[in-house]
Amino acid sequence: MFRIIRLTMYSFDNKEYTYHFTAGLNYFRGSNSSGKTEFYNFLDFMFGSSEDIRNKSWYRDTLKKATMEVQVGDITYILTRFDDPSRNYLYYAGEKEKEILDLREYKNRLNAIFARDTELLKRIRDFTDEELTYRTFTIFNFLGEKRQGIIHDFFDKCSNIKYSVKLAPILNFIFNNNLEKIYLLQKELEKLQDELRKAEMAYSRYDFICKQVNKNIEKLGSNVWFDGKNVEDIRKNIADIKNMEEPKKKGKDRNISELEVMYNNLSEQIKVYENSISDAKQFENENINRKKLLESLEHLIAENASFKYLVEPLKQLVNELDSTISFNQYTINDKTILELKKQRNIIKEAIKRNDSRFQCYIMEEKAKSIAIIEDYLSADIHDSSEELKKLKKEIREKKDQIKILQNSDDVVKTRELSKFITMLYKSAEGISSVVDNDILQEGFRIQYFKRGNILQPMVEVNETDENGLKQKKEVNWYTGSLARHTLIQLCGYLGFLKILLSEERYPIIPILVIDHISKPFDKKNALAIGQIINKAYESIGKENLQIFMFDDEEYAVLALEPEHSEDLVNKVKTGFNPFYYVMLEQQ
Numbered sequence: 001m002f003r004i005i006r007l008t009m010y011s012f013d014n015k016e017y018t019y020h021f022t023a024g025l026n027y028f029r030g031s032n033s034s035g036k037t038e039f040y041n042f043l044d045f046m047f048g049s050s051e052d053i054r055n056k057s058w059y060r061d062t063l064k065k066a067t068m069e070v071q072v073g074d075i076t077y078i079l080t081r082f083d084d085p086s087r088n089y090l091y092y093a094g095e096k097e098k099e100i101l102d103l104r105e106y107k108n109r110l111n112a113i114f115a116r117d118t119e120l121l122k123r124i125r126d127f128t129d130e131e132l133t134y135r136t137f138t139i140f141n142f143l144g145e146k147r148q149g150i151i152h153d154f155f156d157k158c159s160n161i162k163y164s165v166k167l168a169p170i171l172n173f174i175f176n177n178n179l180e181k182i183y184l185l186q187k188e189l190e191k192l193q194d195e196l197r198k199a200e201m202a203y204s205r206y207d208f209i210c211k212q213v214n215k216n217i218e219k220l221g222s223n224v225w226f227d228g229k230n231v232e233d234i235r236k237n238i239a240d241i242k243n244m245e246e247p248k249k250k251g252k253d254r255n256i257s258e259l260e261v262m263y264n265n266l267s268e269q270i271k272v273y274e275n276s277i278s279d280a281k282q283f284e285n286e287n288i289n290r291k292k293l294l295e296s297l298e299h300l301i302a303e304n305a306s307f308k309y310l311v312e313p314l315k316q317l318v319n320e321l322d323s324t325i326s327f328n329q330y331t332i333n334d335k336t337i338l339e340l341k342k343q344r345n346i347i348k349e350a351i352k353r354n355d356s357r358f359q360c361y362i363m364e365e366k367a368k369s370i371a372i373i374e375d376y377l378s379a380d381i382h383d384s385s386e387e388l389k390k391l392k393k394e395i396r397e398k399k400d401q402i403k404i405l406q407n408s409d410d411v412v413k414t415r416e417l418s419k420f421i422t423m424l425y426k427s428a429e430g431i432s433s434v435v436d437n438d439i440l441q442e443g444f445r446i447q448y449f450k451r452g453n454i455l456q457p458m459v460e461v462n463e464t465d466e467n468g469l470k471q472k473k474e475v476n477w478y479t480g481s482l483a484r485h486t487l488i489q490l491c492g493y494l495g496f497l498k499i500l501l502s503e504e505r506y507p508i509i510p511i512l513v514i515d516h517i518s519k520p521f522d523k524k525n526a527l528a529i530g531q532i533i534n535k536a537y538e539s540i541g542k543e544n545l546q547i548f549m550f551d552d553e554e555y556a557v558l559a560l561e562p563e564h565s566e567d568l569v570n571k572v573k574t575g576f577n578p579f580y581y582v583m584l585e586q587q
Contacts, residue, residue, distance in 0.1 A: 001071065002070075002071065002073075002544075003021070003071045004021050004068060004070050005020075005021060005070065005071055006018050006068070007019045007021070007046070007066060007069075008066065008069075009063060009066045009578060010065050010067075011062055011578075011579040012061065012062065012063075015579060017572075020564065021546070022563040022564040023563065024542035024546065024562070024564075025533070025537075025561075025562040025564075026547065026549070026563065026565070027560060027565040027566075028549065028551075028565070028567075029555070029565070030552060030567065030568030030575065030576070031552055034568040034569050034576065035058060035568055035576025035580075036515060036550035036551070036568065036576070037145065037515055037516070037550070038056075038058050038575075038576050039550055039568070039576040040144065040513055040514075040550050042066075042576070043513055043548060044142060046081055047135075048106060048107040050085060051085070053083055053085075058580055059083060059577060062577060063083055063577055063579060064082065065080060065083065066080070066081055067079065072113055072114075075092065076092070076093035077092060077113065078091055078095075080097065085103050086102050086103060087100050088100070088103060089101065090109045107133065107135060110134060111133045111134050114507045114509055115133065115134055115507030117505065121133075121507060124170075124173055124506075126186050127182060127183075127406065128169030128170065130166050132166065132169075132507075133507060134508065137500075137509070138157065139155050139156075139157040139158070139163045139170075140155065140497060141509055141513060142513050143156050143489070143490065143493055143512065143513070144156040144515050145515045145516045145517075146159070148482070148486045148489065148517065148520065149485040150485070151454065151455040151485050151488050151492070152454050153452060153453045153454070154453060154489050154492055155167065155493075172406050172450075174499065174500075174506075175409045175413055175414055175450055176410060177408070177410040177412075178405040182405050185398055185401055185405070189399065189402065192395050192398060195391055196388070196391045196395060199388050200388065202381075202384045203385060203388055206228055206381040206382060206384065209228075210226055212376055213226040213234065213376050213377065216370075216372050217234070217237075217373065219361045219366055220241055220369060222237050226377075227383070228382060228383050229383070231377050238370055238373060238374065241366075242370065263344060266340055270337055270340045270341060273340070414450065417499060418445065418446060418447050418448045419445075420495045420498060420539070421448060421455065421488075421495040422446045422491075423535075424491040424494060425438075425487060425488060425491045426439060427532060427535040428531045431527045431528050431531050431559070432487070432524065432525045432527065432528035432531075433524060434480070434481060434483055434487065434525050434528070435484075435528060438477075438480075441459040442459060442460045443460030443474065444458070444477065445457075446458070446488060446491070448492070448495070455488050457476070457477040457488065458474050458476060459474070459475060460473065461475055482520040483520040483522075486517065486520055487528055487529070490514075490517065490529065491532060494532070494533070494536040494540070497512060498540050501545060510544060510546060511547070511548065512545060512546075512547045513547075514547065514549045516550060517529060517549070517551065517558075523557065526557055526558050527559040528559075529558045529559065533547065533560065534559075534560075549562075550568075
């Protein structure tokens with residue numbers, strides 16, 4: 001059970017005014033400049049919008065603060081916001097105002113109220129890789145005037161980049177039927193990433209010690225290099241140096257000239273291979289273009305067989321060229337280049353080490369190097385490079401599996417949403433000429449597409465295939481007025497709220513706030529608005545969704561029967577803010 005019970009506004013001169021609300025539909029009528037849109041935005045402000053109302057003439061020097069009484073289940077909360085966005089209160093009804101909350105803490109407290117299942121919220125965050133709160137889900141709560149009639153990316157708040165970038169991951173979560181599998185894979189991924197961090201730390205330590213040992217070995221004139229495994233060889237070499245014996249050389253020493261020749265030869269081989277791969281890939285791209293050309297020519301033959309003699313030679317040429325390309329060779333060449341580059345790096349390191357032969361070091365420096373080497377040799381290290389490769393490969397595979405599952409839509413759920421939206425729209429049959437015109441089209445329905453967040457009207461048309469057989473084909477139906485698209489958009493909002501509220505798993509406020517929806521409608525078609533809302537309430541329940549509507553028409557014009565209604569302009573006020581007087585402002 002959720003309900004906004006009342007909203008009380010306080011002026012700087014200690015006056016107050018209270019708006020009372022009920023469950024179900026709350027309707028507020030007002031002419032132009034009476035503050036309908038301000039009321040619409042103010043509800044969002046009370047739920048944590050960061051807007052600074054001091055910058056608006058509607059509130060400046062008139063509104064000091066506002067409190068909103070909200071019932072969530074069996075608990076009633078008091079939400080208080082001052083004209084200064086950094087001053088807020090949130091406490092239980094019956095208590096007194098306690099500490100002042102900044103906006104961040106105020107939103108955190110609200111998030112704790114609407115996201116009661118913290119484990120589920122964590123799973124949503126893990127799934128989407130986004131920091132999502134109840135504020136993100138207000139994208140489903142507000143249908144404003146500016147973006148009415150939009151059926152592609154149709155939520156009003158999608159015009160704000162901070163909401164639009166988070167909508168796609170939210171939709172992926174809502175329409176995914178692999179949540180348990182993804183959750184388990186993410187746990188496995190976390191474990192692998194933890195192991196990777198430890199392995200990287202171990203490898204960093206191993207790499208640092210090897211470099212320090214070899215740096216000091218260079219000063220001793222030895223060609224036995226430390227790799228983490230040959231500790232005894234290094235110790236024996238150090239013992240020989242201490243005993244003033246010539247250290248034994250490992251293998252044949254190559255001079256710098258030989259090493260440079262080897263380095264240059266390897267560089268030339270690498271260059272040849274890279275050029276060869278580049279040429280082969282360019283050749284393949286050209287052949288792909290030939291195939292596309294061939295497909296176009298084959299369509300030409302299908303229309304006129306007399307051109308066949310021109311196409312056949314080209315087709316044969318493309319097939320011959322295709323057979324000359326070996327994609328396996330690309331892989332072989334790539335691996336060959338990697339091996340050559342690895343050898344070149346070894347030679348480069350050998351050249352660098354060879355340079356130390358021509359540098360002279362005094363005995364004190366050599367003694368210091370020996371001490372450093374012996375100290376590092378006592379460290380317990382191992383080469384974890386292979387382990388790192390294995391872990392990185394497993395992590396990459398796990399991420400790929402998760403990505404595939406995340407992008408896998410629940411087709412049944414999407415179909416049911418589309419059916420519900422279509423049912424709401426068709427419920428205005430016989431009431432709206434806009435709806436009647438659509439229903440006359442064969443196979444008319446509204447299909448929801450997650451990608452692009454689209455509400456797409458579809459119809460069936462008759463087509464004749466290449467064999468002359470007639471068959472039905474479903475196509476997009478694009479015609480229609482702004483009123484038609486606004487009705488579809490309203491059905492989309494109500495369809496999503498039905499899903500989100502019935503599943504009871506999302507941090508959503510159970511309200512829908514609609515601003516001036518009658519604008520694109522004539523009198524007859526405006527009746528469809530009430531019909532659709534009443535039909536939606538049959539499935540959702542008035543106790544589960546509180547609707548706030550702000551319009552300049554009488555509610556009967558929209559075929560509505562609100563549980564509460566009032567005019568924004570009356571004897572004691574000129575608009576939404578009871579302390580702001582339009583006439584005085586105009587003078």
